[in-house]
Amino acid sequence: MTTIPLLQASSAPHKILVTQESPWARWILTLLALSFLSLFLLLPLVAVFFEALKKGWDVYIAAITEPDALAAIQLTLTAAAIAIPLNLAFGIAAAWAIAKFEFRGKSILISLIDLPFSVSPVVAGLIYVLIFGLQGWMGPWLREHDISIIFAVPGIVLATIFVTVPFIARELIPLMQAQGTEEEEAAIILGANGWQTLWYITLPNIKWGLLYGTILCNARAMGEFGAVSVVSGHIRGLTNTLSLHVEILYNEYNSAAAFAVASLLALLALITLALKTFIESRVAQKTSR
């Protein structure tokens, strides 16, 4: 596709666009937006790194390499490593079903996928406590069989999965709907079976959307606080994720360590942002060709 150069050919020194405001209005609006963003987004980000490194590099390294911090990092990575593949599988399956087939209860499925977006994470955590907790529905049975979910790693993984369910499916559904089913039909007529169609046709067509959804999913999985906080029990070195660890350190007035660990999460956010921008530009290139 080519872009149409609007008014580009005009040789007049002053280009007058219908939608253009006067210069001072533009300056003020830009300034307002920029100062707002600096105050509420940029400044806190800088502050995190500033506070983290205020007492020197050694303190910083010590804070993120002490056993509890390492355990928190490990737990966060574990939860993400379990939640993301599961959500990938679920997201692709749900998007595939919603975008390419007509069936009863489709709108219910779509609403269900959105549920974690509309429910407060604390409620999400509480749901699991109510089901799997000691006083919960399945509590006695779980205790009999010596399975612990709440205040243990499985609970954290479950909560993480719950809050991240929509990310991949939501990303893929509009994409797959826009692409339609003709390519898949063509593949099947040519003799491809279901797996071949998925592998050679469907997945390559959605790979950027998939990657985009995965990155957002990962960012949320690692940064989740509310739902995880309810089910974790805050046992240091055992059920503390990174974000919970930050809270504990901060409550103990150990702000240098708290900011050091927080800077890891901030770093993750920056990487996510960079990847997201990169993918968006790739997709834009693809579609503008």
Added chain:
Amino acid sequence: MSIEIRNLSRQFGSFVALHNINLQVNPGELLALLGPSGSGKTTLLRIIAGLETADSGQVLFNQEDSTTKHVRDRHVGFVFQHYALFRNMTIFENVAFGLRVRPRKERPNTREINRRVTELLQLVQLDWLADRYPHQLSGGQRQRIALARALAVEPSVLLLDEPFGALDAKVRKELRAWLRKLHNDMHITSVFVTHDQEEALEVADRIVIMNRGRIEQIGTPDEVYEKPANPFVYEFLGHVNLFHGRVHHGQAWISGLKIDVPEHAAAEDLNAIAYVRPHDIEVSRAINGESALAVHVVHILSIGPVVRLELMYGDNPTQHTIHAAISKEHFRELQLVKGDQVFIKPRRLALFPNHDQEQLIY
């Protein structure tokens, strides 16, 4: 391979897409399914392919019931209106796809695949595009590739769903002639769907005219054009002028003209409608014989070998536009200009007694 459709019906909710369709496609034939949108032609094609299922009825390939056979096992080639090329693959890989996904035992080796894909790309005259991606091709090129891809698996039947519908007029005409030629060379049983009468008349061996889920007429292009079975087919195929009148004992009175219609000798004072094609209207300066209509020339379109005239008959509010087509020579003889009065009479007409125009809903 022959295709037979027996008592096929399909409903979408309360909408009847196909109503008791019976159809025979002869081996090696190029058949057109022609009809306005919503006539069920695409649904019929997709049911033949196996992309859609019928509520009742059968589809037979070579007398063998294939109604429940999976798409994969029907060995049909399918060409989509919007090409449906695999966007993430090169042109070469698109054409090779059908061969590559075969089970290991039946899959040709790499050299054989290369040979066949190259051959097919040469057949559609696009071998120089092998390494491009679909989005780098023009619409006409994409559709040729789609055809090559469909032919790669050596289908026993080729099905085309509005294959030229998304292309501009010139490319469309070229591809039409090209498809006709390709079919002459390959003789593969083919069914194509179109809403363009000209396309169907020009390309197909036989035409199936469909309307509202039913077949209105089946016949060669000549048959359906010269002897339309009913008013719908008449109006659908090419330009026609419609007249209202009455018919009684083999004589028709239409817009004040008295015309002999011996085939309707039994008619007893019935309402009737009559169709006259523009080239069946005789235009003259003077009244030849007693029966002719006086009309005014409103518009003259004299581009090409045929001159089209727009003629106005009667005064307000019963004004009526009549389209006539005459040869350039005849036009010169008449020396017509806008506003002239001329006399017309139908050389040939098709009369349908007892028909209200309201029945002709597209």
